[in-house]
Amino acid sequence: MPKFVMWGSYCQDVLEKRAPYRQAHLDGLAKQKESGVLVTIGPTTDVTKVFGIYEAEDEAIVRQLVEADPYWQNGIWTEYSVQEWIQAF
Numbered sequence: 377m378p379k380f381v382m383w384g385s386y387c388q389d390v391l392e393k394r395a396p397y398r399q400a401h402l403d404g405l406a407k408q409k410e411s412g413v414l415v416t417i418g419p420t421t422d423v424t425k426v427f428g429i430y431e432a433e434d435e436a437i438v439r440q441l442v443e444a445d446p447y448w449q450n451g452i453w454t455e456y457s458v459q460e461w462i463q464a465f
Contacts, residue, residue, distance in 0.1 A: 377431045377432065377433065378431070378432065378433070378434070378460055379415070379429060379430065379431050379460070379461045379462075379463055380429070380430045380431075380432060380435060380438045380458050380459065380460055380461060381427070381428070381429055381458070381459050381461045382417075382426070382427070382428040382429075382430065382438060382442060382456055382457070382458050383425060383426070383427055383456065383457050384425065384426040384427075384428075384442070384453045384454075384455060384456035384457075385424065385425055385426075385453065385454045385455045385456070386419065386423055386424055386425070386426065386452060386453060386454065387451055387452055387453075387454050390423050390452060391423065393451075393452060394447065394452045396450075397446040397447060397450050397452060400446045401445060401446045401447050401452075404444070404445055404446070405417060405445075408430075408441060412431065413430055413431060413432050413437070413441065414428065414429075414430055414441075415428075415429040415430060415431055416428065416429050417429070426453060426456075429461070435458050435460065438458050439458060442456055442458070
């Protein structure tokens with residue numbers, strides 16, 4: 377199955393603004409992980425960027441997952457890009 381890398385950006389004051397949406401966000405990610413589509417995801421240490429790896433049939437599935445996430449829907453993630461990735465090792 378193809379793998380995809382997602383890079384995104386967080387809004388200003390993310391730690392405060394994400395609070396109302398955090399549990400729903402984490403619950404959704406846990407379901408994605410359990411289903412096998414989400415390999416890993418997390419913020420950079422300065423909490424300005426998010427990085428994720430997905431295994432999905434196509435890029436459209438990854439985009440649907442990102443855009444259904446409470447962080448995207450509520451402006452916590454402000455932009456993102458998805459690229460198909462070839463895992464060499």
